[in-house]
Every structure is written in C-alpha cells, then in structure tokens.
Amino acid sequence: MENFDYVIVGAGSAGSVLANRLSEDGRSTVCVLEAGPSDWHPFIHIPAGFMYTLVNPRVNWLYTSEPSEWTGGRRIAAPRGKTLGGSSSINGHIYNRGQRLDFDGWAQRGNHGWGYADVLPYFRCTERRMAAEADPTFRGSDGNLPITDLEWRDPLCEAFIEGAVQMGIPRNRDYNGAQQAGVSYVQRIIENGRRVSAARGYLHPAMKRRNLTVRTHAHATNLIFDGKRAVGVRYLKGGRNGTPVEVRANKEVILSGGAVNTPQLLQISGVGPAPLLKSLGVEVKHELAGVGENLRDHYAPRFVARVKDAETINEKSHGLRLVGEVLKYALTRKGILSLNPTLIYVFWKSDPAVDNYDLQFTFTPASYKEGVQSTLDDFPGMTIASWQQRPDSIGYVRAKSADPFTAPIIQPNYLAAESDRRVLLAGMKIARKLISSPPLQKYYEREEFPGIQAQSDDDLMTAAKQRGTTTFHLMGTCRMAPDSDPTAVVDDQLRVRGLEGLRVVDASIMPTMPSANLNASVLMLAEKAADMIRGRPALEAVTLKD
Numbered sequence: 001m002e003n004f005d006y007v008i009v010g011a012g013s014a015g016s017v018l019a020n021r022l023s024e025d026g027r028s029t030v031c032v033l034e035a036g037p038s039d040w041h042p043f044i045h046i047p048a049g050f051m052y053t054l055v056n057p058r059v060n061w062l063y064t065s066e067p068s069e070w071t072g073g074r075r076i077a078a079p080r081g082k083t084l085g086g087s088s089s090i091n092g093h094i095y096n097r098g099q100r101l102d103f104d105g106w107a108q109r110g111n112h113g114w115g116y117a118d119v120l121p122y123f124r125c126t127e128r129r130m131a132a133e134a135d136p137t138f139r140g141s142d143g144n145l146p147i148t149d150l151e152w153r154d155p156l157c158e159a160f161i162e163g164a165v166q167m168g169i170p171r172n173r174d175y176n177g178a179q180q181a182g183v184s185y186v187q188r189i190i191e192n193g194r195r196v197s198a199a200r201g202y203l204h205p206a207m208k209r210r211n212l213t214v215r216t217h218a219h220a221t222n223l224i225f226d227g228k229r230a231v232g233v234r235y236l237k238g239g240r241n242g243t244p245v246e247v248r249a250n251k252e253v254i255l256s257g258g259a260v261n262t263p264q265l266l267q268i269s270g271v272g273p274a275p276l277l278k279s280l281g282v283e284v285k286h287e288l289a290g291v292g293e294n295l296r297d298h299y300a301p302r303f304v305a306r307v308k309d310a311e312t313i314n315e316k317s318h319g320l321r322l323v324g325e326v327l328k329y330a331l332t333r334k335g336i337l338s339l340n341p342t343l344i345y346v347f348w349k350s351d352p353a354v355d356n357y358d359l360q361f362t363f364t365p366a367s368y369k370e371g372v373q374s375t376l377d378d379f380p381g382m383t384i385a386s387w388q389q390r391p392d393s394i395g396y397v398r399a400k401s402a403d404p405f406t407a408p409i410i411q412p413n414y415l416a417a418e419s420d421r422r423v424l425l426a427g428m429k430i431a432r433k434l435i436s437s438p439p440l441q442k443y444y445e446r447e448e449f450p451g452i453q454a455q456s457d458d459d460l461m462t463a464a465k466q467r468g469t470t471t472f473h474l475m476g477t478c479r480m481a482p483d484s485d486p487t488a489v490v491d492d493q494l495r496v497r498g499l500e501g502l503r504v505v506d507a508s509i510m511p512t513m514p515s516a517n518l519n520a521s522v523l524m525l526a527e528k529a530a531d532m533i534r535g536r537p538a539l540e541a542v543t544l545k546d
C-alpha cells in the first residue's frame, strides 16, 4: 500500500488541472489514477482525428444513453474520453464559456463564490488567448491553454455568416467576451494545427515533477473509508483482470472521473440513494439521495442541405483529394485535417421577448451519414445543428451493478420538459432559415434532411426524434447546492456532504447547464478547486459594469 497526500481519480479535463496545481509546490505528493491509456495516439492530436476517437474503444468509454420518447426510442451514443486528458482528448476542441447569467445563477442558488465575477479570474487563468484584440477584462494571456481563432475561410462559411447578418444577427468578435450573442467563427484549443488537451496543457508539463505519480490503466473500483472519512482508493492495475492495488490519501481523495463515472464510483462505494444501493447489494456507507441525479445534456437536431457550385469538406475527404490533404497537413499543419467538427457558432433567441439568449447553432460545410459524426456523406453537403442552451429536462446516472466494469444506466430524458421542446422547435425554424438564407441560395441545391416536406411542428419534432444527437455535454450528477437542497451532493467547496476527505471536481458538480460546451467551465472550476484544496485565498473577483 502506498501513501500520497492527494489521490485523484481520473486524468481528464479537471484531473489534469488538479494534478498540475496540487503538485506545483514540489512537496505535496499527488497520485492520479487513470483507467485509460496514455494519450500517445496520433489521432488524438490531429484535430480531424475526432471522427476516429469518437468511436474508438481504446480511448473512449463508448457509453450509450437509454431510449426515451423524444429520441424516438433510440439509444444515443454518449462518448466519454478514456485516456490522459479524458474527454478533452477526444472533444470537438471548441472553447466556449457561456453567459454571465449562468454563473450568477449558480451563486443565486446559494453557492457562495461561484458568481460570474468570482469565476471570471479562473476562466482567465486557464487560457493564453491568441488574438490581437482580446479584452483583458475577460481574456487571459498567460494560462496553460492556447485559445486560437479558426483561420479557415470558404465561400459557404462566408455566405452563412452574411445570411445570419441579413437576418439581424450581428457579427461578434468575441463570444467569450462581454457578450455571447451573435455569429462568428469558432475559438478553439488548437495550436499549430494540433489539439491541446488538458493533458497536453497541464498534465504532461507537470509529469516531470517527482512528487506527481500518474498511473494509466488504473481503474478505480472502490473508495476506502474509515468511518465517514475517505482514506484511499482501490484500483485494478491493468483493467478488469488486473492486479488489485490500494493507494491511501493522507489529505484528500478527489473524484474527477466525469459526470458518468464519478456518480457510479460513489454509488458502488456505498455513497448515494439508499434504495438504489440496496438494490445493487451495496452496503450503504453514507446516504446521499442526489448522487447520480440532475443529469443534463444538450440535444441537437440537424438540417442537412445538398450543395451545388461550391466545394465542401465531404469531397475533400475522399480518394486522391484526401491524400493531398494528408500531405498538406504533414507539411503545413493546415487543410481539412486541421479542422474541428464545427466552424461557425451562432448564439440567438428563440423569441424576441426572451431576456437571455437561449439558442446555440453550429454550422459546418460538411455532412454526416445518418447524422452520425464519424462518417462523411458522399455528396457535397452542409449542416446546421441547434440546441436549447439551458435545458430543463433532468435525468440520471445509476449503477446497473456493483461491478465497476458494467456500464451504468444513463438516462438524460432528452426533451422531457415542454420548455425544451418549445425552444428546440423555435431553434429548428431559425436553423432552416439560416441554412437557406439568400446569400447561401447560390450554393443551396436542396434540403436532404429532414426534407422540405417536413413543415409542421409535428414533422419537425419527428425529425428531431429521428436524428437528434447529444452534443456531448453531460453534467450535474453530483450537484453543488446548499444543504437545504435535497439533491445536494457537494457544498460550495466541492466537499461531499456528510463525509470527510472527499471532494468531487469535474462536470458532475455543475448545478445547472452553462449556455456553452462544457470544457472551458470544467477547466475553470478545477483551477478554482485547486485553490480551495491548497487552502489558498480565491483569486480576486472582477469588478464588472452592469
């Protein structure tokens, strides 16, 4: 048995940040357990490798969600990264923080220190914003992760933006600045044509420190308790048939396994809703009804149009053209292999009367077979996706068995809330206008999916049921909330309620969905948690004008 000051389960977005910050003093001993392998695979680092890692069991847990009414009874893929960097090693590279109201909402729910003014300094400290016009009130310049602008330009993207502008949606130079609303090319965590995951930005630079130990192929199977105190972690070295090992934490055990695996590990270790644990035959060490509840995700239907008189990524990714693109990437780090899956973002309202921008749209001059993002269509195509930014639908993650290698039940209950369906429908109507706007007409041949025969609300909801997918933003399953909230799992210091020596630091703690893809917020919250764990004062809140 070995002893460390801190044992971190999971080397994903949050775990990588923590590993770096907690070992920074050169004295504290830190052990990180990662179930997956090292992140050596080239397709992790080549941006277009996204399509490969999305379906590769070596680096992806390849979960699926349970069928539900509004997915038309389909199971939806729920990929999660399983390698150093976790989901930041297989994600779509987008950097998007969300809106001021998201974090003010967290604070208003009684989570002290989590308002926008409090979290903004932590967003800034994660990033090295590579843009000439970055506003220092909002953007950081010397953090671990480079945030770059997409340089790609093509006639379809330019026409799409022009069409949005003609619809009254303004261009926005920085959707991570003062205002999110508008249309713009995406900001990405890519530098010199290569992905910069949390592992590349935070973990690898720290791995030369002697006080940091990183174990790959180390699947945590149980937490070890002494009464109400977490004192260590049991793991299997080498996976299911591997060697059992125990590591002890002198100070804290920190769970950073992500929104699916963290609640599962808690539940099979005896922390969670008592009826569930009993049904699994797990001894209840500490009852906490909220563990695994409050799951939320973004659900996105897509419109696909066939393109004429312009080239799309689809044609460039087949046959000899692809060979040329591979050579181009090898020599210049440019071309389609340097692209992330979506190129343009729009943030807008479902209704002018709505106070806060509740819709997100993505555009890309490419399309996918059956809408699944791992295979491009054979015809020239372009795609727009849209989703409700702050879904009300709530689901759960529940262990199916006490066996740590059995995938848990993931039920996001997509679109169960009427409000989500209403906003989704409004979004689909705007999306169709955006992809067939006057400036795009010269390239627009016809709508391939769902097809212009789909006009009524029922038709559109049928299309959403047929091909809607996750946008990969599972969160909320170990919710941060005040004690008065029966679903509270952690307090605002991210300590598991009622236990000692145990924190959760990952996407599970988010009380509500930010109006964003999640990686930026996870990095932010891990930086903030590192200060809490080290007993350092929080970074000074930013004074913002109303």
Ligand SMILES: Cc1cc2nc3c(=O)[nH]c(=O)nc-3n(C[C@H](O)[C@H](O)[C@H](O)COP(=O)(O)OP(=O)(O)OC[C@H]3O[C@@H](n4cnc5c(N)ncnc54)[C@H](O)[C@@H]3O)c2cc1C
Pocket: 009, 010, 011, 012, 013, 014, 015, 033, 034, 035, 036, 054, 079, 080, 081, 082, 083, 084, 085, 086, 087, 088, 090, 091, 092, 093, 094, 095, 096, 218, 219, 220, 221, 256, 257, 258, 259, 261, 262, 265, 471, 472, 473, 474, 505, 506, 507, 508, 517, 518, 519, 520, 522
């Ligand atoms: C395909 C995909 C695309 C996405 N695209 C974007 C995007 O473009 N922009 C964006 O902002 N967000 C995106 N996201 C979301 C974002 O990347 C995640 O929300 C974020 O990375 C989650 O961070 P985390 O630390 O909570 O968990 P993760 O990064 O998933 O890390 C969890 C880690 O814990 C390990 N682990 C789990 N269980 C155990 C165990 N029992 N023992 C040991 N190790 C364990 C896992 O293997 C993993 O490495 C995407 C996600 C996915 C999956």
